[in-house]
Every structure is written in C-alpha cells, then in structure tokens.
Amino acid sequence: MLTFEGQKIQGSANIVAKLTSLPFQQCQHIISNVDTQPSGPSGGMIVFVCGNLQLSGEQHALKFSQMFHLMPTPQGSYYVLNDIFRLNYA
Amino acid sequence: MLTFEGQKIQGSANIVAKLTSLPFQQCQHIISNVDTQPSGPSGGMIVFVCGNLQLSGEQHALKFSQMFHLMPTPQGSYYVLNDIFRLNYA
Numbered sequence: 269m270l271t272f273e274g275q276k277i278q279g280s281a282n283i284v285a286k287l288t289s290l291p292f293q294q295c296q297h298i299i300s301n302v303d304t305q306p307s308g309p310s311g312g313m314i315v316f317v318c319g320n321l322q323l324s325g326e327q328h329a330l331k332f333s334q335m336f337h338l339m340p341t342p343q344g345s346y347y348v349l350n351d352i353f354r355l356n357y358a
Numbered sequence: 359m360l361t362f363e364g365q366k367i368q369g370s371a372n373i374v375a376k377l378t379s380l381p382f383q384q385c386q387h388i389i390s391n392v393d394t395q396p397s398g399p400s401g402g403m404i405v406f407v408c409g410n411l412q413l414s415g416e417q418h419a420l421k422f423s424q425m426f427h428l429m430p431t432p433q434g435s436y437y438v439l440n441d442i443f444r445l446n447y448a
Contacts, residue, residue, distance in 0.1 A: 303364065309400070314427060337397055337404060
C-alpha cells in the first residue's frame with residue numbers, strides 16, 4: 269500500500285495508476301541519506317530515504333522523505349508492503 | 359532500535375541514554391502530518407511523522423521526519439521496534 273502526500277492507495281494496479289498519473293515527465297531523485305533496519309521476525313526490512321526531487325523545468329528542488337517496508341517472498345526476493353511518501357515544504 | 363541521524367543504537371537502555379544526552383533542554387515538536395499503515399500479519403503499525411523542531415533559544419525551526427514501527431505485545435499494548443529520525447536540512 270502507498271500513502272502519497274496523505275492519499276491512501278491500495279493494490280499494485282492502483283499504485284501504478286497513481287504513479288504514472290503524476291503531472292510531470294521527468295523527476296530526478298537526489299538522495300541525501302538512506303537508513304535501514306530489520307523490521308522483525310518475518311524477515312522484513314525498513315528503508316528510510318531523504319533527499320531532493322528536481323522536476324524538469326523547475327528551478328528549485330523539493331525536499332522529500334519516503335519509507336519503504338520490504339517483505340521477503342518465498343522465492344527469495346522482496347516486495348514492497350508499505351510505502352509512505354511526503355514532501356517537506358519549506 | 360533507533361537510527362538517529364544515521365547513528366544506530368540498539369536496546370532500550372542505550373536509546374534512553376542517547377535521547378537524554380541530546381544537547382538541549384527543551385524542544386517543541388510542531389507536527390505537519392502523520393501517516394499510518396498496518397505493517398503486516400504480525401499486527402504491527404507504521405507511523406510516519408513530518409514536522410518542525412523548535413529548540414529553545416533558536417530562531418529558526420529545523421524540519422524533521424521520523425518513522426516508528428509499533429509492534430503489539432501479548433498484553434494488548436504496543437512497543438517501538440523501529441525508530442528512524444532524520445533532520446531535513448535546507
């Protein structure tokens with residue numbers, strides 16, 4: 269599930285639809301830092317990212333923070349269970 | 359476990375020691391937004407907070423973002439399994 273600027277979206281199809289509907293074509297992520305922690309006995313992992321977004325044609329970067337909760341699959345990979353994104357307005 | 363500005367601290371005694379050693383006496387949290395999501399079959403909950411910190415005697419607020427991963431106890435309350443804190447420097 270994704271919480272994007274407070275909007276709650278559930279299911280991979282809905283999340284893809286949201287992300288592809290964002291009103292810009294190019295967006296560069298400049299990562300300031302990434303913190304990770306194991307998330308408990310189920311073998312998950314929390315990833316916490318802060319940085320800047322530079323939209324094409326915009327002069328100023330936007331600060332953002334985002335967290336992902338990755339959970340293991342039986343096949344040995346991970347899927348995104350939780351995703352929360354926020355801009356940090358100045 | 360706590361990741362505070364990249365510093366990894368494990369165990370409640372160590373975390374309390376870190377938080378009580380921070381070099382200020384008063385700090386006001388001005389919360390901009392709080393997002394929450396359930397974190398999976400173990401009944402946990404992810405809380406994602408953004409806002410400003412106002413230290414006493416400082417003119418400018420500091421922007422921060424922080425996430426908590428709360429896990430249920432058998433007694434029906436929650437404990438903090440994961441805590442990640444970052445300042446968002448301008």
